[in-house]
Amino acid sequence: MTTLKVIEVNSIIKTYKSEGLETNVLKGISIAIDEGDYVSIIGPSGSGKSTLMTILGCLGQATSGTYLLDKEEVGQLSDRELSRIRNEKIGFVFQAFHLLPGVSAFDNVMIPLIYCSKTPKDAKERVERALIRVGLEHRMNHTPGQLSGGEQQRVTIARSLINDPKIILADEPTGNLDSKNGIEIMATFDNLNEEGRTIIIITHDSVVSEHARRILTLRDGQIASDRINENFKKPRAGFSRVATQ
Amino acid sequence: MRISRNLVQAFRGLRLNKGNTFLMTLGIMIGIASLTVIVAIGEGTKSKVLSRIASLGFGPESFSVYSGAGRLFFGRNRNVTSMTLQDADDIRAMPEVAIVVPRQRKRMRIINKKEFTSTRVYGVSPEWQPARQWKVVDGTFFNDMDMERKRKVIVLGATPAYNLFGEKDPIGKKIRVGQVFFEVIGLLKKKGLTESGYDPDNRALIPLTTSMSRLFRQAHLHSMKVVSIHPEMVQKTMEGVTQILRRNHGLSSLADDDFRFVTPEGIMQWVTESEQALNRMLFLVSTVSLLVGGVVIMNILLVSIRERIREIGVRRCFGARRSDITQQFLFESILVSLLGGLMGAILGWTLSTALRHFDFLPVKITLDPFLLAFIFSMIVGLIFGIYPARKAALLSPDETIR
Numbered sequence: 001m002t003t004l005k006v007i008e009v010n011s012i013i014k015t016y017k018s019e020g021l022e023t024n025v026l027k028g029i030s031i032a033i034d035e036g037d038y039v040s041i042i043g044p045s046g047s048g049k050s051t052l053m054t055i056l057g058c059l060g061q062a063t064s065g066t067y068l069l070d071k072e073e074v075g076q077l078s079d080r081e082l083s084r085i086r087n088e089k090i091g092f093v094f095q096a097f098h099l100l101p102g103v104s105a106f107d108n109v110m111i112p113l114i115y116c117s118k119t120p121k122d123a124k125e126r127v128e129r130a131l132i133r134v135g136l137e138h139r140m141n142h143t144p145g146q147l148s149g150g151e152q153q154r155v156t157i158a159r160s161l162i163n164d165p166k167i168i169l170a171d172e173p174t175g176n177l178d179s180k181n182g183i184e185i186m187a188t189f190d191n192l193n194e195e196g197r198t199i200i201i202i203t204h205d206s207v208v209s210e211h212a213r214r215i216l217t218l219r220d221g222q223i224a225s226d227r228i229n230e231n232f233k234k235p236r237a238g239f240s241r242v243a244t245q
Numbered sequence: 246m247r248i249s250r251n252l253v254q255a256f257r258g259l260r261l262n263k264g265n266t267f268l269m270t271l272g273i274m275i276g277i278a279s280l281t282v283i284v285a286i287g288e289g290t291k292s293k294v295l296s297r298i299a300s301l302g303f304g305p306e307s308f309s310v311y312s313g314a315g316r317l318f319f320g321r322n323r324n325v326t327s328m329t330l331q332d333a334d335d336i337r338a339m340p341e342v343a344i345v346v347p348r349q350r351k352r353m354r355i356i357n358k359k360e361f362t363s364t365r366v367y368g369v370s371p372e373w374q375p376a377r378q379w380k381v382v383d384g385t386f387f388n389d390m391d392m393e394r395k396r397k398v399i400v401l402g403a404t405p406a407y408n409l410f411g412e413k414d415p416i417g418k419k420i421r422v423g424q425v426f427f428e429v430i431g432l433l434k435k436k437g438l439t440e441s442g443y444d445p446d447n448r449a450l451i452p453l454t455t456s457m458s459r460l461f462r463q464a465h466l467h468s469m470k471v472v473s474i475h476p477e478m479v480q481k482t483m484e485g486v487t488q489i490l491r492r493n494h495g496l497s498s499l500a501d502d503d504f505r506f507v508t509p510e511g512i513m514q515w516v517t518e519s520e521q522a523l524n525r526m527l528f529l530v531s532t533v534s535l536l537v538g539g540v541v542i543m544n545i546l547l548v549s550i551r552e553r554i555r556e557i558g559v560r561r562c563f564g565a566r567r568s569d570i571t572q573q574f575l576f577e578s579i580l581v582s583l584l585g586g587l588m589g590a591i592l593g594w595t596l597s598t599a600l601r602h603f604d605f606l607p608v609k610i611t612l613d614p615f616l617l618a619f620i621f622s623m624i625v626g627l628i629f630g631i632y633p634a635r636k637a638a639l640l641s642p643d644e645t646i647r
Contacts, residue, residue, distance in 0.1 A: 054643035059562065080566050086642075087564025098559045098646065102261040114250050115564035159563070 005068075006166050006198050007033040007056065012065035014051050014221075025051045026062070027221040033200065035166070038193040038232075040201045040209035043218030049202045050171065052218065056200065057090055057169045058082045070166055087115050091160025095172035097152045099144040099159075105131060105151075106140040109159045116163065130158040134188060150181030157188055167198045174208055186211050190233070251569055255576030258553070265549045269578075270585040272541030273625065276534035277589025277618040278596065283530055284614035285597040287523045289607035293443065294516050305476040306343075307376070309507040310486060311468040316505060316515070326465035327494045327503050330453075333370075333469055335489045341482040344372045344472040349456045349463070355405055355449060356421040362408035365448045366422060368456020376472050384416040384431035387452050395454045399427040403435035403446040425460050427451065479508070535621055538585065539629035542578055546633035550574070557637055558645030567638040574637050578630025579623060586622025590615045 014026040025048045033039055043049050054060040055067065058074055067074040070089055077085070091112075092098075099108045109127045113119055120126060131140055134154040144152050153173060160168050170189065174182035190211055193199045201212060209215050213232040217225040259266045313325035333347035349368035354361055367373075374386045387398050399420065406415050406429075415429045436445045457464060473482040483506055490504050550557070557570055594610065601608040 050647070054646075057562070059646065060641065060643035080568075083561070083564050083566040083569075086562060092562045094646070098555055098562075100261075100556055100559065103257070107257075111560065112563040114254065115247075115560070115566070115569060117247075119246075119250070163564075 003034040005032050006035040006070055008068040010066045012062045015063045025221050029223055035198055036196045038199045038213040040212035041216045042203055042209045047218040048221040049218055053171050053202045058085050089166045091165040091168045093156050093160050093170035093173045095175035097156050102143055104141045104143055105155045108155055109162055112163045130162050134158045149177050153185050170201045172203055251572040252576050254573045258577050265545050266581055269542045269545045269581040272538040273582050273585025273622055274589040276538035277586045278592040279534050280531040281590055281593025281614040282596050283527055285608045285610050286606050288609035288611055292609050293607040307472040309468055309470050311505050314501055314503055325503055328466040332490055332493050336486055339485050341473055341478045343474045344376045346370055346373045346376045346470040347466045348468045349461055350467040351461055353423055357409035360409045362405050364405040367450050368453040369450055370453050376470055380434040381431045382434045386431050392452045392454050395458055397427045398430045400431035400450040401429055402433045402448040404444055405449055406432055535625050539625040543629040550633055550637045554645050561642035570638040571634045574634035575630045579626035582622040582626025586618045590618045
């Protein structure tokens with residue numbers, strides 16, 4: 001059975017220039033991720049995880065290399081097109097939640113719908129469904145300040161799901177949570193993956209990474225290892241082999 | 246559609262950042278309030294001057310000659326004593342002249358038993374009444390006989406009459422002006438306050454000869470009103486008057502005039518010049534105040550963007566284009582300016598009303614400054630919002646989210 005490749009990254013290099021000094025953060029990374037896969041990218045601080053995430057999330061461009069997202073070459077796209085891709089195809093979950101303070105959970109989840117070229121008629125219903133999906137139907141009108149860390153992270157997951165994106169990109173999703181909330185959040189990701197959603201988790205926590213089917217280890221801007229997680233609860237056939245460089 | 250959604254986000258942004266919104270509003274509010282108050286004072290002053298001109302009773306064929314050099318009502322020297330009755334007689338002899346009313350004037354206290362009031366007392370000739378065409382509603386105006394005999398008779402304007410006698414008939418009553426007793430023989434028809442608050446009824450008239458020898462005890466005149474036989478003769482008459490006065494006052498050909506003309510055209514010209522000067526000042530003051538307001542908005546918006554960098558990042562992550570961020574912050578700037586403009590207009594209106602109520606300054610409230618406030622505040626918001634809004638939009642999404 002062949003599966004579609006939702007992400008194809010080839011020989012990505014990212015160099016930062018500061019005061020005449022060049023720093024190579026990513027040194028030629030190639031990854032292919034299948035639709036519906038569950039991938040974690042781990043590595044120590046400074047290994048280039050966050051930079052890779054910004055590139056995968058179309059928040060920044062690589063210095064060289066190609067990046068195909070859902071068959072679209074991202075490197076060639078204008079800012080407007082990148083905004084559309086972020087809106088339609090990627091759902092972000094952040095370590096620090098990044099919810100708008102003073103704005104209700106409902107309105108925070110609504111944000112991606114503001115920037116759709118066409119707001120769905122059933123926007124309200126969709127937001128409610130997403131919040132019910134993460135178990136926050138009773139907290140819709142609460143502001144982030146009135147929610148616990150775990151609840152806030154669930155709001156961000158609901159927000160990432162609202163536009164039904166191809167990929168969920170989570171950067172240290174349990175980093176600001178206690179272990180109980182961390183387990184709950186990871187269970188939510190597991191469920192989402194079971195439903196067929198592509199999930200990429202960036203973490204330095206090996207326990208978190210063990211939830212994924214495939215674990216990529218980054219070191220010094222390169223992929224040090226790419227392995228299938230033997231302990232993955234429900235391994236599924238048909239996932240792609242990985243190209244590392 | 247997208248614009249309206251960004252507008253909603255701008256409203257939300259302002260609501261959530263009340264402190265910054267308040268500070269931004271304050272800058273524009275003060276600018277607009279000062280603009281509206283200054284315009285109201287300007288309009289008030291203009292209307293006061295115009296109503297004053299109207300109350301002077303100028304027709305197109307008449308003008309006044311005031312003693313002392315200067316311009317219009319502003320004499321350079323108050324103690325010029327060169328204008329005399331001889332001048333008036335010589336001018337009256339000119340063929341172009343229909344009427345000459347020589348005048349003396351002094352503000353004095355007039356007393357009726359326990360009641361007293363302060364008013365402008367004029368010593369005039371009987372021609373004053375036909376020259377001013379001001380009716381006497383009760384009693385009579387003094388005549389040539391009263392002039393000749395230097396009689397101590399007085400005609401009261403409505404204001405001193407009311408202050409001294411209330412609703413009672415003052416005719417035949419004795420009143421004291423300074424130390425001299427006069428008999429009230431006439432009451433002038435009431436004209437009422439002008440729009441700007443000038444009271445033409447606050448005057449009393451006595452025969453010129455009486456004022457010269459019995460009350461003011463001075464021979465020189467304050468001014469003369471000259472009525473020409475035809476409006477077209479006014480210029481020629483003024484030339485003749487100049488010749489007579491220079492000759493009578495013994496002025497050499499190099500010396501400046503020691504008198505000045507007050508004509509309707511002269512006043513209108515002066516009003517126009519004053520208005521232009523006032524408009525220039527208004528323009529300067531409003532530009533500066535709005536510039537200050539605009540700079541305040543720009544700076545606070547720049548600070549606000551730094552504070553809200555995460556919000557910008559989140560919006561960009563979830564699909565906001567640069568144009569969305571630009572629009573949102575531009576809307577915030579315009580909305581806050583309009584709010585400031587509205588509050589400034591309300592504050593300006595309140596201050597103007599208070600100034601008028603307490604009679605500090607002549608104030609006339611018109612709709613213009615409020616319309617201007619609306620337009621200006623919108624322009625300020627737009628212009629000073631562009632830079633911060635673009636700056637916010639050009640932030641790279643990955644930098645804003647880290």
